[in-house]
Amino acid sequence: xxxxxxxxxxxxxxxxxTMAKHIxxxxxxxxxxxxxxxxxxxxxLLERRGLxxxxxxxDPYINVDPGTMSPYQHGxxxxxxxxxxxxxxxxxxxxxxxxxxxxxxxxTTGKIYLSVIQKEREGSYYDGNTVQVIPHVTDxxxxxxxxxxxxxxxxxxxxxxxxxxxxxxxxFLEAIRxxxxxxxRENCLYIHLTLVPYLKAAGELKTKPTQHSVxxxxxxxxxxxILICRTEHPIPQHEKDKIALFCNVEKxxxxxxxxxxxxxxxxxxxxxxxxxxxxxVKRLGLKAGPLDIADWRALVDRVKQPKHEVTIxxxxxxxxxxxxxxxxxxxxxxxxxSHRARVLVRRVESEDISSQGAEALLGGVDGILIPGxxxxxxxxxxxxxxxxxxxxxxxxxxxxxxxxxxxxxxARDEIGLVDANSTEFDQDTQHPVISLMADQHEVxxxxxxxxxxxxxxQLQEGSLAHKAYGKLDIQERHRHRYEVNNDYRERLIQAGLxxxxxxxxxxxxxxxxxxxxxxxxxxxxxxxxLSKPTKSxxxxxxxxxxxxxxxxxxxxxxx
Ligand code: GLN
Numbered sequence: 001x002x003x004x005x006x007x008x009x010x011x012x013x014x015x016x017x018t019m020a021k022h023i024x025x026x027x028x029x030x031x032x033x034x035x036x037x038x039x040x041x042x043x044x045l046l047e048r049r050g051l052x053x054x055x056x057x058x059d060p061y062i063n064v065d066p067g068t069m070s071p072y073q074h075g076x077x078x079x080x081x082x083x084x085x086x087x088x089x090x091x092x093x094x095x096x097x098x099x100x101x102x103x104x105x106x107x108t109t110g111k112i113y114l115s116v117i118q119k120e121r122e123g124s125y126y127d128g129n130t131v132q133v134i135p136h137v138t139d140x141x142x143x144x145x146x147x148x149x150x151x152x153x154x155x156x157x158x159x160x161x162x163x164x165x166x167x168x169x170x171x172f173l174e175a176i177r178x179x180x181x182x183x184x185r186e187n188c189l190y191i192h193l194t195l196v197p198y199l200k201a202a203g204e205l206k207t208k209p210t211q212h213s214v215x216x217x218x219x220x221x222x223x224x225x226i227l228i229c230r231t232e233h234p235i236p237q238h239e240k241d242k243i244a245l246f247c248n249v250e251k252x253x254x255x256x257x258x259x260x261x262x263x264x265x266x267x268x269x270x271x272x273x274x275x276x277x278x279x280x281v282k283r284l285g286l287k288a289g290p291l292d293i294a295d296w297r298a299l300v301d302r303v304k305q306p307k308h309e310v311t312i313x314x315x316x317x318x319x320x321x322x323x324x325x326x327x328x329x330x331x332x333x334x335x336x337x338s339h340r341a342r343v344l345v346r347r348v349e350s351e352d353i354s355s356q357g358a359e360a361l362l363g364g365v366d367g368i369l370i371p372g373x374x375x376x377x378x379x380x381x382x383x384x385x386x387x388x389x390x391x392x393x394x395x396x397x398x399x400x401x402x403x404x405x406x407x408x409x410x411a412r413d414e415i416g417l418v419d420a421n422s423t424e425f426d427q428d429t430q431h432p433v434i435s436l437m438a439d440q441h442e443v444x445x446x447x448x449x450x451x452x453x454x455x456x457x458q459l460q461e462g463s464l465a466h467k468a469y470g471k472l473d474i475q476e477r478h479r480h481r482y483e484v485n486n487d488y489r490e491r492l493i494q495a496g497l498x499x500x501x502x503x504x505x506x507x508x509x510x511x512x513x514x515x516x517x518x519x520x521x522x523x524x525x526x527x528x529x530l531s532k533p534t535k536s537x538x539x540x541x542x543x544x545x546x547x548x549x550x551x552x553x554x555x556x557x558x559x
Contacts, residue, residue: 020054020149021284022188023157024176026224028164028213029195033230034267036089038193038257039159040096041268045277047097048296050289051154055093056105056144057086059161060168064110068447075323079477079529080105083453088326089159095330095532096268107144109168116140133171141175142182154286164192164216177221189283192217192224193257196231196239205235207243214247225283226253226276234258253279263303263333265533268296299337299533308341310547313365315385317378319347325371327528328399332369334536335544343544350381358388366554367395367547370402372479372526376425383409390520395546397539398522400480403512404434406522407484407492410514414495415488424482433492435485437508443481451478455503455525457510463500464521465511468538474501476510476525483524484509519546 023042027035036057043053063069066077067085078091084103093099116136119125126136148156160176162169180188194210210229217224227249229235235243240254247254255274260266271277272291281288312332318324329345336343348361350370362368368389370382382402386409389396398406404422411420411433419426422434443449454475459466466472484492489499489509501511501523514520521539531537 019151020153021155021286022145022149022179022183023155023191023280023284024179024188025157025159025191025193026164026173026217026222027160027162027193028216029209031163033193033195034257034264035159035161035193036087036092037096037264037267038191038228038271039089039157040092041271042191042276042280043093043099043157044096044268044296045272045291045293046155046157046280046286046288047099048292049277049281049286050292051286052152053097053099053155053157054105054148054153055090055097055099055101055157055159056107056148057089057093057159057161058141058144058172059087059106059108060166060172061108061161062110062113062168063108064114064447065106065108067450071318071324072321075321076326077479078327079452079479079526081454081477083448085448085452085479087161088323089161091327091330091529094529104144104147107141109171112137112140112144112171134174137171138175138178141172142179145176145179155284164213170220173217173220173222187284189226189280190217190222190224191226191228193228193230196229196235196243198231198233205231205233205239207239207246210243211246214249218248223248225249226255226279228255228257228271228276230257230259232259255279263300265296265300265303268293269300295534302337302340303333306336306340306342308339308548308551309344310336310339310341310366310544310551311344311346311364312367312369312544312547313346313348313362313385314369314371315348315350315353315362315382316371317350317373317375319349325528327526327531328369328371330533331528331531331537331540332544334531334533335540337533338536338541339544339548341544341548348385350378350385353381353384354378358384362388362394365394366551367397367543369397369543370399370405371528372400372402374401374424379405379425383412387413390514390517393518393550395519395543395550396514396517396521397519397543399528400524400526403522403524404482404484406514406520407433407497407512410492410495410497411488414497415491422482431488433485433488434482436481437483440481450481453477455510457501457525458504459511460498460500463498463511464513464519464542465500465539468542470538476523476527477529478525480524484512518550519543 025039065085076088078086078088082102086106235256243254244251332343382405411417417431420431420433421429423432459472496515499509500513510524527537527539
């Protein structure tokens with residue numbers, strides 16, 4: 001039986017109590033409304049009023065975790081310290097708050113059913129009963145909420161993925177409905193995010209989709225307390241009043257969330273301006289302090305008034321999906337903020353480099369970044385992009401697959417191993433400079449079996465990496481199966497590609513740097529998972545620094 005910390009039977013009423021308060025965030029009308037950002041913003045505002053929060057996400061799909069999915073499905077797979085492969089919304093949570101996240105912070109239908117079925121197979125757990133969605137699946141879902149409500153938490157924020165009306169979300173919605181009965185309605189707050197579209201032809205904002213969406217929530221038995229309405233245009237008070245009346249919420253609980261012109265970091269500020277934090281604190285009876293958000297306001301000002309500009313090419317194979325490299329794009333922004341620079345990203349499909357040539361697609365950029373990835377498609381284009389960066393002295397930053405491609409490129413061009421490759425792409429290559437890690441040979445299942453999560457790494461003194469981090473011992477998050485083949489390490493070093501970061505036992509190459517180049521650095525890990533708007537990751541910061549320096553020296557040449 002999963003433990004239920006902090007749950008006490010309330011003698012008499014039969015209801016259960018947790019000390020923590022609970023916020024549930026649902027979405028209606030359309031998907032992609034930015035529920036993740038809104039949930040992260042709610043967490044941030046409460047945290048900055050002195051409350052201790054935990055965030056989690058429920059995802060209604062049947063995959064046990066998103067690790068087995070293509071980035072084209074739900075965007076990037078976000079990796080946590082403990083190696084959990086999670087939804088990208090957890091990236092927003094980590095970037096906006098200090099909420100502790102671990103593998104309990106993202107729960108899918110698949111994970112719930114896996115647990116229920118395992119218990120059923122054990123035999124005694126369900127004591128001969130028919131195992132059903134209600135109560136067994138819903139109990140399992142509620143357990144995931146209770147699990148986060150430990151002594152050191154004031155508010156648990158649970159985001160429910162998907163859109164009201166989806167068949168798949170129903171057990172989750174039923175569970176959060178039941179939850180209020182168990183802990184007391186006064187300890188729960190339901191926030192529903194909707195869209196108020198503007199119809200050009202009518203010249204009007206339309207509230208009907210919101211009314212329908214809330215209607216569906218009420219059919220399920222949940223009356224939202226707060227509506228956050230995404231909109232392109234300001235919602236006039238009389239329209240807000242109409243929404244309040246038809247949706248049975250207080251007038252001041254209709255909160256406008258207008259599209260942001262400059263940056264997503266404005267979202268929490270606009271929610272404050274619309275009174276959201278006060279409303280939540282009051283409704284849940286929280287003992288909160290004053291809002292401490294001055295640094296965030298300063299950050300937004302910096303984003304709005306950059307002093308420099310820099311163009312970075314991101315060369316990948318999932319370029320068409322906006323969210324496939326979400327944390328990479330975010331980390332570039334963070335690095336830009338630390339230099340007061342606007343980072344313009346040129347998204348380049350790696351296959352196009354093979355057909356059109358590197359100069360055509362990368363000419364004029366100030367830096368080139370190759371992110372992680374899987375599979376053969378687009379590899380040769382990435383290798384060409386790396387060669388271009390190396391030969392033209394353009395700052396280069398390779399991440400995971402980006403580093404593996406950098407090693408292949410170097411081995412081919414500088415050592416003369418013309419068919420050097422990774423065994424991921426060519427099993428029979430004469431020169432497998434990248435090969436499967438020793439402990440991966442016996443692995444047959446794909447889900448959750450890569451080298452995942454936080455691992456230590458030791459840096460070489462005087463390296464670019466050492467300069468960036470300012471220390472020699474670091475820890476970074478990983479997600480890969482392949483590694484630099486140590487049989488080639490010495491030859492790579494002789495030819496000028498130095499391993500400047502290795503695992504403490506020296507067996508795994510974690511970072512390589514190229515001598516005789518202003519800034520050429522590639523890493524086997526994923527630094528993009530440890531960058532924050534208020535504290536750029538040191539490698540991204542120095543990559544953007546080097547790119548800015550190149551741009552400025554190019555400018556000087558032309559004067
Ligand atoms: N496909 C490579 C590997 O498994 C790189 C993975 C990645 O870029 N995350 O090692």
